[in-house]
Amino acid sequence: MRGVRIEPAGVAAVAGEVNSSMLSVSIRKAFPSTARNSAAFALDVSAEFPAGVTVLFGPSGAGKSTVLDCIAGLQRPDAGLIRLDDAILFDGAQRKSLRPAERKIAYVFQTLALFPHLTVEENVAYGLHVLPRAEQASRVESGLKAFGVEGLRGRKPAQISGGEKQRVALARSLVTQPRALLLDEPLTGLDTGLKSAIMEDLRAWNQANGIPIVYVTHTHDEVLSLGERVVGMEAGRVIQTGTPREILGAPRTRLLADAAGYENFLEAVVIERRPEDGVMRVQLRGKRMELEVPIMEGERGDQVGIAIHAGDVLVANEEPRGLSARNVLAGRIVSIEARGYAAELKIEAGVQMVAHVTPGAVRALGLETGKPVWTVIKTHSCHLVKV
Amino acid sequence: MNAEPLLLSFRLAAIVSLLLLLIGMPLAYWLAFSKWRGKFLLEAVVALPLVLPPTVLGFYALGALGPRGFLGRMSQALFGHALAFTFGGLVIASIFYSLPFAVQPLVAAFESLDRRLLDASAVLGAGRTRTFLRVIVPLAWPGLVTAVVLSFAHTLGEFGVVLMVGGNLPGITRTVSIDIYDRVQALDYAGAQAMSLLLLAISFAVLCVVYGLNRRVWRPWLAK
Secondary structure (H helix, E strand, C coil), X not given: CXXXXXXXXXXXXXXXXXXXXXXXXXXXXXXXXXXXXXXCEEEEEEEEEECEEEEEECCCCCCHHHHHHHHHCCCCCCEEEEEECCEEEEECCCCEECCHHHCCEEEECCCCCCCCCCCHHHHHHHHHCCCCHHHHHHHHHHXXXXXXXXXXXXXXXXXXXXXXXXXXXXXXXXXXXXXXXEEECCCCCCCHHHHHHHHHHHHHXXXXXXXXXXXXXXXXXXXXXXXCEEEEEECCEEEEEECHHHHHHCCCEHHHHHHCCCCEEEEEEEEEEEHHHCEEEEEECCCCCEEEEECCCCCCCCEEEEEECXXXXXXXXXXXXXXXXXXXXXXXXXXXXXXXXXXXXXXXXCCEEEEEECHHHHHHCCCCCCCEEEEEECHHHCEEEEC | CCCHHHHHHHHHHHHXXXXXXXXHHHHHHHHHHCCCCCHHHHHHHHHHHHHCCHHHHXXXXXHHHCCCCHHHHHHHHHXXXXXXXXXXXXXXXXXXXXXXXXXXXXXXXXXXXXXXXXXXXXXXXXXXXXXXXXXXXXXXXXXXXXXXXXXXXXXXXXXXXXXXXXXXXXXXXXXXXXXHHHHHHCCCHHHHHHHHHHHHHHHHHHHHHHHHHHXXXXXXXXXX
């Protein structure tokens, strides 16, 4: 890990309250349907972002970037309140809205938006124009060092790599010593190693600063690796908040389940509840097949969605007996496709199921297209989702 | 060859194109970034000189600049004379005449800017002026040059408006195109020929600059 040190003048003075920072957002904004975008859209979001990294997670079109734009002051909500510590950034009731330049919030866009006509050094210095020259120079210096781009200072953005651009964009934002940082999928397209190296630098930087960092993403592996807290959004609303494991392990809606990377999603109706066993039986919608799933609140006749990871679907080439797993569906392999180190099987078992197995298993079981197989799903691999 | 009309035309074109840059930048900025629905009205007004016969434009300009016109009366009160048949009147009329040639390249240049760059500038604490000077102008400068050069060339070649508003006063309003017309009327074909050729050469050179510039300048950023 690189040693990161951007020493703001006031750090020692505020060290006691370093972790008390809080960004709270409660906003509404309506987007009426237009010729270009026929569907009307309404944003209605309440969320709190304490110091540290909070992932704002949800499918594309959930309104995540709009939330960031509203926090930064680039879009104006119709109503609501945005506060950062004691400062009111936006107050719909008072018709008060600080200009983006006054909010002391840094924002790294998905496109990064480095100024193409300025060098790396000039980009990093861009937000420091109000400071005395000596202070500018020292902040630029420590910013370039903190993100390991001091060797690129004379280059133009077109002359550096994607990962370097992302580092420069972070440095440019953080040298202004913002009171909150907004990141809109800034690491998209980087490989995992590079991504976590950059996040390490960012975390290290924030150890000293303790500001709220809002990280927008729609990819589930970033949720697990980056966030301390997750706010799950869908269709303009906050659906769920919790730890990464809570959200990814038990997404509350179909779209969040998709975004969380569940390959299988089945719709079903509750036909029998057995609270004493902690399970209930459901029948797949429009089919005769039944599954045993963990119990959840509700009653007989409720509609539920069942999300299942492809990796949790077991495949057998003869009918299994004496298993603890309760759900066994007979079917036939429709296709086999290589997916990185796994093979992805599509199995027609009354419903289409996706299963991930190792290439070794494909060979050992003699799996091939058209072969009859049995899919096995443990009760607790079935994650119930509201529909 | 009498150089006076040529110099006069150059002086007029230079003054008009610089004034148009100053007027055109805020106007184009507004046209490019405003979300007002009635924006098309102003766009149509700006484009009007493209389709209007210069005599029509000249006719209205004459009315406005003359002793009974709005601008004429204002000038009368300030300077003691109306604007019709003066160099100043010619400048004002030419500004309207060449307006689309300045504004449209500017709007195109501003609209092609990545909005997120302007957002980034705002988030990094820059006000509108700083964003304009540090981001918009450096990135849109081929558009700025195009606007100046096109309005210069267009003003250089104007005839109908000058004839209506300025008449044919040597040294004051007799521009190159009027001079050429004059010479043809007087059967001085050799003189008209020389002037025409010169104007042709200048116009061609100017357009070469514009097209060449717009290619070359964008290439380094597009290539990488």
